[in-house]
Amino acid sequence: MAEFQVPIGPQHPALKEPISLRMTLDGEVIKDADLKLGYNHRGIEKLAEERNYIQNLYLTERICGICSNSHAMCYCQGVEKLMELEPARRGLFIRTLVAELERIHSHLLWLGIAGHEAGFDTFFMYTWRDREVVMDLLEIISGNRVHYSINTFGGARRDIDDLQKQKILDGMEVLRNRTNYYLNIGVTEPTFIARLSGVGKLTKEQAVSLCAVGPTLRASGVPRDVRKDDPYAVYAELPFEVCTADSCDVLGRAVVRIKELIESYKMCEYLVKNLPVGEIKVKAPRRVKENEVISRYEAPRGENMHYIKSNGTDKPERLKVRAPTLANYAATIEMLKHGFVADIPLIFAAIDPCICCAERSVTLIDSKTGEEKRMFFSQLRKWSIEYYTKKPKLTGVTWPF
Amino acid sequence: MTDENIINKIKDTLQSKVIEITNPAPRRIFVKVNRENLLETVKFLKEQFSFTHLSTITGVDKGENFEVLYHFANEFSVVTIRILTPRAEPKIPSICEIIPGAILYERELPDMFGIIVENIPDSRTLLLPDGWPQGAYPLRKDWKYERPPEIIPGEE
Numbered sequence: 179m180a181e182f183q184v185p186i187g188p189q190h191p192a193l194k195e196p197i198s199l200r201m202t203l204d205g206e207v208i209k210d211a212d213l214k215l216g217y218n219h220r221g222i223e224k225l226a227e228e229r230n231y232i233q234n235l236y237l238t239e240r241i242c243g244i245c246s247n248s249h250a251m252c253y254c255q256g257v258e259k260l261m262e263l264e265p266a267r268r269g270l271f272i273r274t275l276v277a278e279l280e281r282i283h284s285h286l287l288w289l290g291i292a293g294h295e296a297g298f299d300t301f302f303m304y305t306w307r308d309r310e311v312v313m314d315l316l317e318i319i320s321g322n323r324v325h326y327s328i329n330t331f332g333g334a335r336r337d338i339d340d341l342q343k344q345k346i347l348d349g350m351e352v353l354r355n356r357t358n359y360y361l362n363i364g365v366t367e368p369t370f371i372a373r374l375s376g377v378g379k380l381t382k383e384q385a386v387s388l389c390a391v392g393p394t395l396r397a398s399g400v401p402r403d404v405r406k407d408d409p410y411a412v413y414a415e416l417p418f419e420v421c422t423a424d425s426c427d428v429l430g431r432a433v434v435r436i437k438e439l440i441e442s443y444k445m446c447e448y449l450v451k452n453l454p455v456g457e458i459k460v461k462a463p464r465r466v467k468e469n470e471v472i473s474r475y476e477a478p479r480g481e482n483m484h485y486i487k488s489n490g491t492d493k494p495e496r497l498k499v500r501a502p503t504l505a506n507y508a509a510t511i512e513m514l515k516h517g518f519v520a521d522i523p524l525i526f527a528a529i530d531p532c533i534c535c536a537e538r539s540v541t542l543i544d545s546k547t548g549e550e551k552r553m554f555f556s557q558l559r560k561w562s563i564e565y566y567t568k569k570p571k572l573t574g575v576t577w578p579f
Numbered sequence: 580m581t582d583e584n585i586i587n588k589i590k591d592t593l594q595s596k597v598i599e600i601t602n603p604a605p606r607r608i609f610v611k612v613n614r615e616n617l618l619e620t621v622k623f624l625k626e627q628f629s630f631t632h633l634s635t636i637t638g639v640d641k642g643e644n645f646e647v648l649y650h651f652a653n654e655f656s657v658v659t660i661r662i663l664t665p666r667a668e669p670k671i672p673s674i675c676e677i678i679p680g681a682i683l684y685e686r687e688l689p690d691m692f693g694i695i696v697e698n699i700p701d702s703r704t705l706l707l708p709d710g711w712p713q714g715a716y717p718l719r720k721d722w723k724y725e726r727p728p729e730i731i732p733g734e735e
Binding site for chain 1 (some may be wrong): 603604606607610631632633634635637639640648650652653654657660679680681682684685697698704705706707708717724
C-alpha cells in the first residue's frame with residue numbers, strides 16, 4: 179500500500195513557533211509523525227548569561243508573545259528567592275491578577291481557534307470579540323496589550339486604583355455571562371461536540387509517561403496544577419479548583435479550558451476585592467549571592483519552569499527555560515498517530531501552540547510516483563471541513579458535565 | 580508526603596550511593612549521585628514516590644565538569660537529581676526507557692553541550708540548524724558568538 183509523507187512547515191513569518199512536522203500516512207490515517215524544532219531558536223539562554231538580572235526580566239518577557247507574563251513572573255519569583263527578598267503583598271496581588279487575566283485572554287483565544295479549526299467560525303468571532311474585554315482590562319492596568327511588564331523584583335511596577343478595580347469587576351461580569359453562553363453552546367450544539375469528540379486521543383497513562391502538562395494533561399484526567407501542588411505568589415489563599423476532564427480528547431481539552439475560565443473570573447474578583455493596602459514593591463539588591471533555584475509557574479498552556487543559577491555577580495551563571503509547549507510535543511505525536519489527516523489542524527490547535535491560526539504550506543508527496551502536491555494550511559483546513567461534512571455524523575455524544 | 584519523608588527514604592534505600600542530599604527550600608530537594616547510579620535513582624523515585632513527571636533536564640558548564648540536573652516533580656515536591664560528567668569524556672546514560680517523555684530534553688544536551696547520551700532512541704540534532712559547524716556547542720562557557728563580517732554583493 180502506498181504511504182505518503184506529508185511535511186508541514188517549518189517557516190512562516192507570522193508564527194511565533196515555526197515547527198516542522200513530517201507525517202507518514204497510509205491513506206487517510208497517520209501512521210507516524212516526526213518533528214523538527216529549532217527554527218525559532220534565538221539563543222535566549224546564552225544571551226541571559228551576558229545580561230544583568232533586571233535586563234533579563236525584560237528579556238524573559240519576550241520569550242513568548244501570548245504568555246509573556248508567565249516567563250517574566252516565573253523568572254522574577256526565582257530571582258527573588260535567590261535575593262532572599264520578600265515581595266510586597268499588594269504587589270503580589272497585582273501580579274497574580276495580571277497572571278489570571280492573561281490566562282483568560284489566552285484561553286479565550288484558544289477557544290476561538292478550536293471553533294475555527296472545527297469549522298465553527300461564528301464561535302471564533304464571538305470569543306475573539308469577548309477577548310477584547312480582557313485585553314482592554316490589561317491595557318488599563320499595565321498600559322500594554324501584550325507585554326505587560328508588571329513584574330519587578332520585590333513586587334509590581336504599577337498600582338491599580340478604585341476606578342480600575344470597578345472596571346475589572348464589570349469586565350468579569352460580562353465575561354462570565356459570555357462564558358456561560360459558550361457552555362450552553364457546547365451542551366446544545368451536537369455538531370460541535372461530535373466534531374471534537376474522540377479526536378486526538380491521549381490516555382491517562384500516555385499523558386503521564388510522556389510528561390504532558392497543563393490542560394492537555396488535565397483533560398486526560400490527571401489533576402495536576404502547579405498553582406495547587408506548588409503554590410506561588412498568593413495562590414495558596416485563593417479560592418479555586420483544579421479542573422479536569424476524563425474524555426482524553428479535544429472535547430475534554432475544551433471543557434477544561436472553559437471550566438478554568440470560570441475559575442479565573444472567580445480568582446480575579448477575589449483578588450480585586452481583597453487587595454491589601456500598602457506599598458506595591460520593596461527595594462531589591464543588584465547583586466545576588468551564589469545559589470540556585472527552581473521556579474515553577476502554571477502558564478495558560480501548562481507548567482513553565484525556570485532554573486536559575488547565580489554566581490555572586492549581577493549576572494546569572496545559567497538560566498534554563500522550559501516552556502510548556504515543548505513538554506507537550508512528545509504527547510502531540512502520540513495524539514496524531516492513528517488519527518486522520520483531516521484532524522491535524524484540530525489536534526495541533528488543541529495543545530495551543532498557535533501554529534494553526536496562520537497560513538502554512540503543506541506538500542503532499544506520493545511515495546510511489548514522487549508526485550508533489552502543494553497545499554496551504556487554510557486549504558487543508560477547508561478540505562478537512564469538507565471531509566467531515568461528507569462523513570456520517572457522530573451521534574450519541576454529549577457534553578461531559 | 581513531606582520533604583523529610585522523601586529524604587529519609589532516599590537515604591535509607593540508596594545509602595552510600597547518595598553523595599549529597601539537600602533541601603534548600605520547601606518542596607525542593609537536590610540529590611547528588613554518581614552517573615553510574617543515575618538509572619537506579621530515577622527508577623527508584625518513579626516506583627517509590629511516583630515521580631513520573633520529568634519537568635526538564637538542565638545542563639550547566641562548570642569548567643572541568645558538566646553538571647546535568649534532572650528535575651522531577653510530583654504533587655508534593657520537586658526532586659532534582661544532580662550528576663557530574665567530566666568535560667574530557669562527557670557521557671551520560673539515557674533515561675528514556677524509564678521516562679519516555681525525556682526524549683526531547685535529552686536530545687537538547689548533545690546539541691548545546693556536546694554531551695553524549697548513550698542508548699538514546701533518537702540521536703538526531705534537535706535545535707541546531709543544518710550545516711552547524713562540528714564541535715561548536717553554544718551553551719558551553721568557552722563558546723563565543725562572533726558575528727561574521729557583513730558582505731554586500733557588488734561592493735569591494
